[in-house]
Each structure stands twice: as C-alpha cells, then as structure tokens.
Amino acid sequence: MTTETRSGAVNQALGTRRPTVAVLVVIFTVYEGALQVLLIERSAAPAEGQWAIPGGALHHGETLEQAAVRKLAEETGVTDVFLEQLYTFGDLDPDAPDGSVGVTWFALVDPERVRLADRSAWRPQWWRLDATPPLAFDNQRVLDEARQRLINKLEYTTAAYSLLPPRFTMRELQEVYEAIRGRPLDKRNFRRWMLKRDFITATNEQRKEGRHRPAGLYRFAERS
Numbered sequence: 001m002t003t004e005t006r007s008g009a010v011n012q013a014l015g016t017r018r019p020t021v022a023v024l025v026v027i028f029t030v031y032e033g034a035l036q037v038l039l040i041e042r043s044a045a046p047a048e049g050q051w052a053i054p055g056g057a058l059h060h061g062e063t064l065e066q067a068a069v070r071k072l073a074e075e076t077g078v079t080d081v082f083l084e085q086l087y088t089f090g091d092l093d094p095d096a097p098d099g100s101v102g103v104t105w106f107a108l109v110d111p112e113r114v115r116l117a118d119r120s121a122w123r124p125q126w127w128r129l130d131a132t133p134p135l136a137f138d139n140q141r142v143l144d145e146a147r148q149r150l151i152n153k154l155e156y157t158t159a160a161y162s163l164l165p166p167r168f169t170m171r172e173l174q175e176v177y178e179a180i181r182g183r184p185l186d187k188r189n190f191r192r193w194m195l196k197r198d199f200i201t202a203t204n205e206q207r208k209e210g211r212h213r214p215a216g217l218y219r220f221a222e223r224s
Contacts, residue, residue, distance in 0.1 A: 024055035
C-alpha cells in the first residue's frame with residue numbers, strides 16, 4: 001500500500017471528525033556501545049517540560065513520508081538513511097477534543113553524521129534506551145513498538161547500514177547488533193550467521209586497531 005493510499009484510508013475512517021494528525025519519528029542510533037533514541041524536551045503546552053518523540057503536524061499538501069523526512073532532517077540534518085513507517089496509533093493523546101492520530105516512523109542514523117538541531121526550546125537529546133525518562137502522550141508504547149520492529153528487521157534485512165560507516169570491521173558490526181538486541185553474541189556464530197545470509201561483502205581493505213593485527217573491512221551487499 002502506498003503512502004497516498006494509507007492517507008486516503010485514514011481520511012475515510014475519520015469521517016466528519018477532525019482529529020489532530022501528527023507524524024512522529026523514532027530516531028535510533030548506536031553510541032558508546034548502547035542503543036540510543038533521540039527525544040525532545042517540550043517547551044509548550046500540552047505536556048510542557050516533558051520528554052517526547054520528535055514529531056509535528058502534517059502540513060497541507062504533504063504526504064506522510066514527506067512529513068517524516070522533513071522531521072528527520074529538522075532534528076538530525078540527514079535524510080538518506082533507513083526510514084520506515086511503523087504503525088498508526090489512534091489514542092496517544094486522550095485529551096485531544098476530536099481525538100488524535102499518530103502516524104509513526106522509525107529511522108536509523110550514524111552518530112558521526114548527525115548534527116542535532118541547535119535550539120534552546122524543544123531541546124533534542126540522545127537517551128540510552130534503558131534509561132529514558134517518563135514520556136508524554138503514551139510515547140513509551142511507540143518506543144517499545146519501534147525497538148521490537150528494529151530487532152525483527154535485523155533478522156532478514158540490512159537495515160543496520162545506516163548505523164555504520166561505508167566500510168566497517170566485523171567487530172563493529174557485531175557491537176551494533178549486540179547494542180540493539182541488548183545482549184552479547186558469540187563471535188564465531190555471529191560471523192558465520194552474517195556471511196551465510198549474504199548481508200555483507202568482504203573488501204580488500206584493512207584497518208589497524210591498536211596493537212592488534214589489521215582487521216578486514218566489509219561493506220553491505222545492498223540496502224534492504
């Protein structure tokens with residue numbers, strides 16, 4: 001189903017109601033060995049002073065995907081990364097007079113490429129997923145859904161390409177998977193699992209890390 005078709009289905013279901021329609025983007029990265037999420041501190045009502053997933057109203061004439069790309073660019077300065085629609089929630093803000101619709105997406109970004117928005121209001125900040133503050137608008141439910149989807153995506157896609165540089169070592173790749181899954185992985189089994197699925201391709205390049213012998217570099221075979 002295309003983005004436009006989804007938008008039409010949402011509008012038809014709403015009928016004569018005029019609920020608040022917001023697009024939210026759960027932005028993940030792996031930094032300092034941990035899966036982290038970008039949150040913003042709200043500076044106006046409702047939920048002033050609370051932390052929330054970045055989001056905003058759908059602009060007139062804008063598709064859902066265009067809104068998600070715009071919000072991602074506003075918060076991080078990047079757009080050419082993994083971005084996928086997650087789920088549509090109809091009850092994130094129970095205080096909205098005509099109800100609310102939250103169309104959620106999730107994105108993966110390399111922290112080396114990100115430039116967080118420099119503003120004092122609606123301040124953005126990275127939070128470890130195991131240490132997030134209480135979130136406004138039932139956003140914790142969105143965050144839990146996004147993390148589970150991400151874990152599932154790693155089983156059959158190369159979604160992790162957005163979390164790594166173009167060339168990376170097997171150790172760096174394993175650290176990303178461990179951070180997302182929240183547990184250590186056996187080195188030999190992980191290597192065998194990755195190569196069996198043809199997710200990555202060995203290059204002729206190497207990188208020296210400390211006193212260890214140079215490590216071979218890999219790249220993702222394709223983006224999927």
